[in-house]
Amino acid sequence: MIDPLVLRTDPDRIRESQRRRGENVELVDELVAADIAKRQAQTAFDELRSEQKGLGKRIGPLQGALKKAGTDEARQDAQTELDSLMTQAQALSDRVKEAERSAAAAGDVVDALWLQVSNLVNLESPIGGEEDFTVLEEVGTPRDFEAEGIEARDHLELGELLGAIDVERGAKVSGSRFFYLTGPGALLEFALLNLAMQQAVEHGLVPMITPSLVLPSAMEGTGFLGQAAENVYRIEQDDMYLVGTSEVPLAGYHSDEIIDGDRLPLRYAGWSSCYRREAGSYGKDTRGIIRVHQFDKVEMFVFCRPEDAEAEHAQLLAWEREFVDALEIPYRVIDVATGDLGSSAARKFDIEAWVPTQGTYREITSTSNTTEFQARRLRIRMRDGEQTRPLATLNGTLCAMPRVIVALLENHQQADGSVAIPAALRPFLGGRSAFTPVQ
Template identity: 35%
Template sequence: MIDLKYIEKNFDEAAAKLKKKGVDPQTLEKLKTLFGQLKEANSALEAAQAEQNSMSKLFGQYKREGKDIGELKAKVDANKERIAQLQENARKAEAALYEVALAIPNFPDDSVPEGKDEEDNVELRKVLEPRVFDFEPLEHWALAEKNGWIDFERGVKLAKSRFSVLRGDAARLERALINFFLDTNREKGFEELCVPFMNNAQMLQGTGQLPKFEDDLFKIEGEDLYLIPTAEVPLTNMYNDEILPESELPVLMTGYTPCFRKEAGSAGRDTRGMIRQHQFDKVEMVAIAHPDRSDDVFEMMVQNASDILTALGLPHRVVELCTGDLGFSAARTIDLEVWLPGQNKYREISSISNTRDFQARRAKIRFKDGKKNKLVHTLNGSALAVGRTLIAIMENYQNEDGSIEIPEVLKKYM
């Protein structure tokens, strides 16, 4: 969540920043008004409560002293009704405020290039030259069919469209990639965690998926549980409502999980193949960082993900997202896009974001800064999306006869 006090004090600046992310200044104006109303409602309530408390104390005293309490009782009863009313007002004011506040995205960093959509993203650098083929490279689904690697039909039969089954060497390669990613991340200092694949609503709100993006999530019927759309949710919320000693920062975590997404808004996009599935594997990095040092951690995470692609011999480019393409929680995001020769284009394979204190405020993740508790910065990034890496290997390592080489670094995992 954005900082309401900041909006209150620096309204114009806040409005300018959020406009870059497509938020109407009127929405922000409304938010400011609601915040003021809540504070007003609360102080009226608290004044009445203070009065009630002191009268109650008197009440006890009178009784002990054997004084008459008739008059006091009448006053206290009347005030009690007033409190109930004021409480209701405050509750409504709070609900109204949070309905708006929780749906407002994070401020983009000032350094983020302005732009409307992915067309305006800025390529920072390319790593590794795409291989030159002396034949027409196939797309991954054609290769999958030739090698019997992906069973799309049976995936659909078992579940529904946008599910698939990996078979044989493809399944083994998937597992090899997970192990390779986890081992690499661990060597970089990330603690490996194995977390629940379902999280409750409070956690989903902490990282920003709820309440605004409920339609993208699979909910467990009759339970306060959702299938996680990314390991960012459980990893970041490991420290939900906790206060960390400063000496423990940064906390670096990595974990493999499947990710479940309804892909509600992407009907018709990437329907062929397994670029966009309802369930996919991903190894995630999450960092809980000191606010003064989150930029360094961010760079490290980008470099790590890029290094993994390089180790796999996969050409890719590093792209800074423009303001219009930033996700809801992100202040800054760098995507890694891997070269897919079959598709003849770069496709997202990792997305690394610094959310600054946006998630920390929602999830109440703080650290002890001397005597004060301050919000941490949280960062997350894929290292890497497993299924898309598999696709990239298929397309980049294909031979003319349709067979696929295994990258050198993975051989010990197969």
């Protein structure tokens, strides 16, 4: 959610943001009107309630006086006054209840509208849709397999050759877009997990293993029940959701809390399974494990002062690059365009790894600066001297297993179908320097 003060003082800023995202601009006008209506209703209730409390404050003592009254005359006077007050109070009671209902209803209208408004975009973000990103940098050089005289195999062929990936049985047991990592594949994931966590801990992030099933409040607070809702698995019987990223439980970790300013930034590295319905991507990436319904991921998450958020964002990107560098995979960094940010992000950088058999770069990490948007929704605040105010949250992928495995296998493959293991990963694989085809 955006600071309501912006709506009252500079609604054009929100309109411009919605426009750049290609989202509903009229929403802002509805919100302006609803916000005014809500405040009027609230004030009306406050005044009636105040009146009611004033009456109540006189009735109590009067009843005491009535009991203690010494003479019939005194008793009579007290009774008369009490009756009069009670009549007024009874009449007021219905009006108070009515005003309370109106105020609550007006508040609900405003809340529902706010949930539809996306975060204010950063004005540096390139404007446009999915294809309108800016390339910030290209790192490493894709191998020229033709020059090496190698017929490049794709990750699935390699994975099957190595006995590392089994999608056929994944489909047999769970349906399409499910897979097994077997033998060396499973060991590879553990190695990647260990390398990622080692790096995270070196940088002072707190390692976390999070729930992957969460309540609606956590899902909504992180902004995944908006346009992204169709990609979320819902457990209807228990009214819970399977998370698509540990960003959700990590953000929710401090919900409803007020954190001392001098404890910030708080940085975490969460490990969890991630579940995505992949609705609307029928026919896309149907081969292999590039797009799957369930995978594991190490995700970084930061709570910091809003004024430090951009620096933290740069830091997260640097740590993502460090990890991909260690795996010796060629990649590029892109500045994601406004139409492709998702509702929470003000700015987003993706790292895309070179995938030889596709002759293109594919997303393997994504880091978002969600500014105060999620913190407001989840009621996470910081104590800053005298005042209490929302903090900023950021997230970034450290290692999304399937896509890293894809990039690793394809980029490091050898003529005989074996795959070289980058030096950084070897300590976590018993010193092995390559995976070799079975039999």
